[in-house]
Amino acid sequence: MGESGTDPRQLIVELCAHMYRLGWASGTGGGISLRDGQRVFMAPMLATLIAGDTEERRMKATWLSDSGERGDEITADVLADNGVLYQRLSTDVAAYQPPMARIKAEHGYIHQDEVALRPGTPDLDLICAKFVDEHHHDEDEVRFVLEGEGVFDIRSNDDRWMHVEVGVGDLIVVPAGRHHRFFLTGLKTIRCVRLFKDPSGWVAHYRHAS
Ligand SMILES: [Fe+2]
Numbered sequence: 001m002g003e004s005g006t007d008p009r010q011l012i013v014e015l016c017a018h019m020y021r022l023g024w025a026s027g028t029g030g031g032i033s034l035r036d037g038q039r040v041f042m043a044p045m046l047a048t049l050i051a052g053d054t055e056e057r058r059m060k061a062t063w064l065s066d067s068g069e070r071g072d073e074i075t076a077d078v079l080a081d082n083g084v085l086y087q088r089l090s091t092d093v094a095a096y097q098p099p100m101a102r103i104k105a106e107h108g109y110i111h112q113d114e115v116a117l118r119p120g121t122p123d124l125d126l127i128c129a130k131f132v133d134e135h136h137h138d139e140d141e142v143r144f145v146l147e148g149e150g151v152f153d154i155r156s157n158d159d160r161w162m163h164v165e166v167g168v169g170d171l172i173v174v175p176a177g178r179h180h181r182f183f184l185t186g187l188k189t190i191r192c193v194r195l196f197k198d199p200s201g202w203v204a205h206y207r208h209a210s
Contacts, residue, residue, distance in 0.1 A: 008034050147168060150190045
């Protein structure tokens, strides 16, 4: 550790943030400590996560050029103007079920399940390959992230790319018929609640079908 050149005080915060993004820490207690020679650094998990929370968990959405260059930030209001619902919810089951129930009632979603992708998921690359080409579905794509992270690129009303990074606690609704694509990040981990009107509607229609 001492040879890495990384300040242990910075490293301990980064470790806490990393565990949080993986969904391994809820921010409700516990702690973490690092030993560097004779020195021991301790961070209460809650304090660390609160400190990192506003930076780590703020929605990260930007315009994206067709050549992949990121532009100005996009707010949740701009996403809403473009038909994309974005909300932050607690990942505590008791806390997220009431707002989830409201969303289900408002939009007519009657099925709820959970899906997880992890580095050890069989055929992970094949599964991910189905999402990376631009496509749409006959019903809304609803994802509430409980663990890990991912990236949605979603077409705006005027067919520009909106690049939306989602992480733990993010709920996103990509409307039916709207072209989009999805990528895992380097974590290769995401676990989400999915909502459907009809699970059979979640079939990808590719924009550039060969
Ligand atoms: Fe999709």
